[in-house]
Amino acid sequence: MENGMDSPRGNAGSTDPDSMPADLSEALKLATKESHELAENSEFMRNFQKGQVTRDQFKLLLESLYFIYTALEEEIERNKDHPAFAPLYFPSELHRKEALEQDLEYFHGPGWRSRIECPRATGKYVSQIQEVGRREPELLVAHAYIRYMGDLSGGQVLKKVAQKALQLPSTGEGLAFFTFDRVTNATKFKQLYRSRMNTLEINRETKERVLDEANRAFLLNVEVFAELEQLKGQNQEHGVSMPADLSEALKLATKESHELAENSEFMRNFQKGQVTRGSVQAVTGISVLHLHGAGRGDREEQGSPGLRPSLLPLRAAPERGPGAGSGIFPRARLEEPHRVSEGHREICVPDPGGGAQGTRAPRGPRLHQVHGRPVWGAGTEEGGPESIAAAQHGRGARILHL
Incomplete structure (x- = not known):
């Protein structure tokens, strides 16, 4: 041959x-x-x-x-x-x-x-x-x-x-x-x-x-x-x-940058539990993502709410009261209480700081459901699920402190 x-x-x-x-x-x-x-x-x-x-x-x-x-x-x-x-x-x-x-x-x-x-x-x-x-x-x-x-x-x-x-x-x-x-x-x-x-x-x-x-x-x-x-x-x-496939293309194209982010010094330390209150406050103070509706017209047209970042001025709570946050996430709250407009009914964010509208001190954070979505909120009687219901019905609610 x-x-x-x-x-x-x-x-x-x-x-x-x-x-x-x-x-x-x-x-x-x-x-x-x-x-x-x-x-x-x-x-x-x-x-x-x-x-x-x-x-x-x-x-x-x-x-x-x-x-x-x-x-x-x-x-x-x-x-x-x-x-x-x-x-x-x-x-x-x-x-x-x-x-x-x-x-x-x-x-x-x-x-x-x-x-x-x-x-x-x-x-x-x-x-x-x-x-x-x-x-x-x-x-x-x-x-x-x-x-x-x-x-x-x-x-x-x-x-x-x-x-x-x-x-x-x-x-x-x-x-x-x-x-x-x-x-x-x-x-x-x-x-x-x-x-x-x-x-x-x-x-x-x-x-x-x-x-x-x-x-x-x-x-x-x-x-x-x-x-x-x-x-x-x-x-x-x-x-x-x-x-x-776009999903496969994204996975392939972002592989190196994804690994770069995961291997950053901050994330490596975070994964080891080496994180301070100040570093987390800095991160959470940059932006908080929340679900929102684009208005009734957009909701009917698009079929689902979108995501948008909301810049919130956060500061640490002056003292740690009953139910205050623990672990790596500090207790913080908004400088001024805000209300959720009807176009933002997907989020329940009551203000549990006490005093305003007679809300009581939080009993500890709880996971609530809003339109079938999990929402991490404070477990107050007036500022918890009742405010969620108010938000669902368009009456608005105060924004939750972290």
């Missing part, structure tokens, strides 16, 4: 014919040890195993795998009755083409077929599989073995890595390739597959050619991984493609 790799075992794996195990599965494991490690230790796979894989890289991998498995499964169908392959025909349990189509549609959308192309190294791999299937079907077992057994072994580790690194749904979208619904026990199925391999009626010369072909397949995988790593560099140079 004209592929430039006629003697792969001489470079990436050698087995003394006299010491070759009798079982084909054991002989394959031994003969491909070096080329297998070469593929696993490629830069692309090392980074993947560390979780250093981007969404674009993962899509490129899935695209390459789609072309590879399309070719492999076409040749398997062509040779499913061949005596050197028939015992290994498990289409419902193993075939991956349909799963890859699901994943590509998840990442690219319904028009995914027009958006993918076969890279050079992947095309070389595909051509080798087609050559074997059409001219030397007795060697097809080598390609099926390294692909499907690998998917049921290390592939399950990569599934978890990809799900975490790319923040993919726990329900499995985007990871169908790694999911074998018809294989209930991977370990037992691999044992069955290997035992079937050992029943293949092939002579010693054919067996050696199978070992050579398996090494060749691993080396072709190494070339595919090297090209994917190269394409990664090109993508970084020309910018990363934006996901079609």
Whole structure:
């Protein structure tokens, strides 16, 4: 075969014919040890195993795998009755083409077929599989073995890595390739597959050619991984493609700035409980978000209230009375009591400072419901739920101190 790799075992794996195990599965494991490690230790796979894989890289991998498995499964169908392959025909349990189509549609959308192309190294791999299937079907077992057994072994580790690194749904979208619904026990199925391999009626010369072909397949995988790593560099140079979904695009685009905010000194200290009254007062004094209605006309037109920031001049309470706030949030109140207009009926914010309108000292903060929404308010008799009811009916309420 004209592929430039006629003697792969001489470079990436050698087995003394006299010491070759009798079982084909054991002989394959031994003969491909070096080329297998070469593929696993490629830069692309090392980074993947560390979780250093981007969404674009993962899509490129899935695209390459789609072309590879399309070719492999076409040749398997062509040779499913061949005596050197028939015992290994498990289409419902193993075939991956349909799963890859699901994943590509998840990442690219319904028009995914027009958006993918076969890279050079992947095309070389595909051509080798087609050559074997059409001219030397007795060697097809080598390609099926390294692909499907690998998917049921290390592939399950990569599934978890990809799900975490790319923040993919726990329900499995985007990871169908790694999911074998018809294989209930991977370990037992691999044992069955290997035992079937050992029943293949092939002579010693054919067996050696199978070992050579398996090494060749691993080396072709190494070339595919090297090209994917190269394409990664090109993508970084020309910018990363934006996901079609706005939510996904926002998650991807804000990843670094999100981490920057989370890792700020203030937030790191806050998460450790190292926060003072003054620092929280400074933050809460900047702005308080509250729900509001945009007026009856806007409410009917838009169907829901909006959000807007309200700048409130806060100051710490001069003394700590019954029910005063504790913990990291200080007790503070507005300089002047305010009333909630009818356009702001979604918030109950009574003034529990005592004195005004006969309200009593708070009994402690409580969580109230306003139009089905939770509102943190003071638990006074006159300044609590009754003021909420007043707000709901448009009568207004005093604004709650924190």
